[in-house]
Amino acid sequence: MARLVLRGVKKRFKTTEVLHGIDLEIGDREFVVFVGPSGCGKSTLLRLIAGLDPISDGEFYLNEKRMNDVAPSQRGIAMVFQSYALYPHMDVYENMAFGARLMGLTKPEVEDRISEASRMLRLEELLKRKPRELSGGQRQRVAIGRALVRKPEVFLLDEPLSNLDAALRSEVRLEIARLHRSIGGTMVYVTHDQVEAMTLADRIVVMNLGRIEQVGSPRELYETPANTFVATFIGSPKMALIDVIRQGDRVGIKDGGSIGLSKMPDVGNQLKIGLRPDALTISRDMATDGFLATVVYTEYLGDNAYVYARLVDGTLVGIRTPPNQLYEPDEAVRVSVIEPAAHFFSAEDGRRLSV
Structure with a gap:
């Protein structure tokens, strides 16, 4: 013992x-x-x-x-x-x-x-x-x-x-x-x-x-x-943290698009949303709901791939994709969120927020 x-x-x-x-x-x-x-x-x-x-x-x-x-x-x-x-x-x-x-x-x-x-x-x-x-x-x-x-x-x-x-x-x-x-x-x-x-x-x-x-x-x-x-710190690739502004039932980045969410913490207009690679999707269709981004590079790992894209505010996000879904650097894309996998944090002190 x-x-x-x-x-x-x-x-x-x-x-x-x-x-x-x-x-x-x-x-x-x-x-x-x-x-x-x-x-x-x-x-x-x-x-x-x-x-x-x-x-x-x-x-x-x-x-x-x-x-x-x-x-x-x-x-x-x-x-x-x-x-x-x-x-x-x-x-x-x-x-x-x-x-x-x-x-x-x-x-x-x-x-x-x-x-x-x-x-x-x-x-x-x-x-x-x-x-x-x-x-x-x-x-x-x-x-x-x-x-x-x-x-x-x-x-x-x-x-x-x-x-x-x-x-x-x-x-x-x-x-x-x-x-x-x-x-x-x-x-x-x-x-x-x-x-x-x-x-x-x-x-x-x-x-x-x-x-x-x-x-x-x-x-x-x-x-x-x-x-x-x-x-x-926990998770690889690491979670992306995006500073967003709440607009009713949507959160967005200035001049960088927005996404609709059915549940959000009631803490004011500013917060951080945390997104892991498997909580994100990527599309070349610019009419879809999501954040505007530019592809930086693609990491091909055989059984899957990670596409890294930079949002308008400079945040780098990683998106897990099938290995046959590759993107070229500098492509313009939309990054969307799989809502149940989103995390919310205080914009002031970074603590986790409940929804």
Whole structure:
């Protein structure tokens, strides 16, 4: 069992505060992903949980025990770093055994744990190799195995896939998901890649400028983002945000067309409408209802395509289209909205508006 609770956690480096009162609960056996842009504080928060940096203010509890002053080695937490951090002079077996021996385990216990971990991570045939003889994906699996051998209550993973190429990222991501299902441990994973967050997490913690913007399942964040930051960070291609003026039952852009909507929030004449690529359609028929736009480029992906067009106000929108429906740069088009998929946000502070 491993339940984590953070209450009012702050972190300062000299006079600069980088975390501004984090309140978060992580349940037993939950896979939680911290996601956000570089500099948002996600790795710093992970290091506070691990005990590698001290907490400036607030409290951290693990299974109801206050951990602020507990040494990292006594927390029952294992961390996997972005840089692998393997000992270059040791083979795979010795790298995995090193931490277990420091725990005071007997030789048979160490061998049993390495055998179990190497089987789960498919490392049996690599145990006598040195790190320099391994690929990036194999090194990362060894780093995960070293943590696994310790049998910690909590696994912390700090951007473990960022040094891998696209194919290896996909492969090791599947390994991590499978590992979580197999061992059932509590995992906290840091990434700037929202695709990793969406595919791995039970819940995602979206961070920005040292604060939590929203916590929820991937589906909750995608379908009901709390504000414009979450809306544009979650989803690829990202949601387009259009500043519109309300005109009765229509919203429009000055000199750029308008669309009719049956439901809108009653918040005045100005608001932001958020539209994902699958909420938009595109047409060469300039008589259709929609916003005026000019095609910028088309992204052909084989099974589908994305057409990027710029509205009169300068907003760039992406529209998902069939792969055989391609458009040339500088074509004049109309961009229309599939109404149920539209999101509404305040023009003043960017919070989500209900209809």
